[in-house]
Amino acid sequence: MACESSSAKPAFFLSLLCFLLGMASAQLSGTFYSSSCPSALSTIKSAVSSAVSSEARMGASLLRLHFHDCFVNGCDGSILLDDTANFTGEKNAAPNANSVRGFDVIDTIKSQLESKCPGVVSCADIVAVAARDSVVALGGSSWTVLLGRRDSTTASQSAANANIPAPTLSLSGLISAFSNKGFTAKEMVALSGSHTIGQARCTVFRARLYNENNINATFATSLKASCPSSGGDNNLSPLDTTSPTSFDNAYFKNLQIQKGLLHSDQQLFSGGSTDAQVNAYSGNAATFKTDFANAMVKMGNLSPLTGSNGQIRKNCRRVN
Structure with missing residues (x-):
């Protein structure tokens, strides 16, 4: 149907119809590949499952890959x-260089998919589904990944530098960074719970270890052994020292006793507006997992190409 004005169709209603048609064409579907690639x-x-079984950390890496993809132009x-x-991508942006993995x-x-159904399943959809399956493999809740994304032909290193939240952000900075993508502060806390799995490099949390006071002293001392004041930049420590390969709510319990590894982690429980949400998730793992899954559906819908x-x-x- 062409979106053209006519005397029989008032411009307002025609504009509304065109808008709704545009919305419909941009919608994703949970059954997008049911006919075109049933085994996708x-x-x-x-x-x-195989990758995470070989290395549990890969689950966190694949989840993070999706997050770092979606926060940069969708x-x-x-x-x-x-x-x-002749092309500069996002892999060497500051938040990604020597850090993002799972490629x-x-x-x-x-x-594997190209051999089964050539030219059908997008890379963007693969990343989205792999993130969900990684969480499930490590004990988190599942969710329906809406599918039908197309792959971009461009990338933006500058947007990656500007849009991906840094581990040095304050609480207000975190709230703002997620609000810019349409997330509430509650959803930001839920998504931050992804740090219940995975590891971080010494260079990312060194300043917190040696300069901040809102950190458990014993915790800090134990970390300094593998993260000296100079050197050892790429030495790894778990973001959740309690159960680093289990998708649970231990991350929030650690924040309550000042065992957040990153500055941005501990900001969620530092006497500010998100303390109550941290307490809620600390006391109810099921609620956290449900809220996380819902927030992931929302994140997967950030400006998809269709x-x-x-x-x-x-x-x-x-x-191509």
Whole structure:
């Protein structure tokens, strides 16, 4: 149906109809590949389960990959693009360089899907589903991943530097960074709970260890052994020292006793407006997992490319 004005259709109602049609065309679907590639979801799940079984940390890495993709111009697979002589991607942006990982797992999944249903499943969708399957593999709640994203043909290192929340942010900075993407402070706290799995490099939390007072003294001392005041930048420590490979609510319990690894972690429980939410999640793991799953659905819907926008990359690392 063409969106053209006519005497029989008042301009207002025609504009409204065109708007609604545009919204419909941009909607994702939980059954997008049910006919075109019926084995897509099972293929991704199997590959993720294998990767996480081999290295539990990979679950956190794949989850983070989705987050760092979606916060930069939407969930479009832009983070997967390699730099070339004529193209600057997002992999070497400050929040990603020597930090974001899991690209090989995505490559493996893409290769498997291309052999089963060539040119059908987007890299952006693979990243979104892999994030969900990683959380489930480590004990978190599942959610329906809405599908039908296309892959971008561009990337933005500057947007990655500007939009991905830094571990040095204050509480107000965190709230603002997530609000800019449409998230409430409660959803921000829930999504921060992803730090119940994974590890961080010494260079990211060194300043907190040696300069901040709102940190458990015994906790800080134990960390300094592997994160000296100079050197050892890439030495790793778990974001959740209690159960680092289990998707539970221990992260929030650690914040209550000043055992947040990152400055931004402890900001969630520092006498501010989010203390009550941390307490709520600390006392109820089921509520946290449900709220996290709901927030992930919302994150996966950040400005997805659909329809004729973008492409289905044959190789996730480069445009067709």
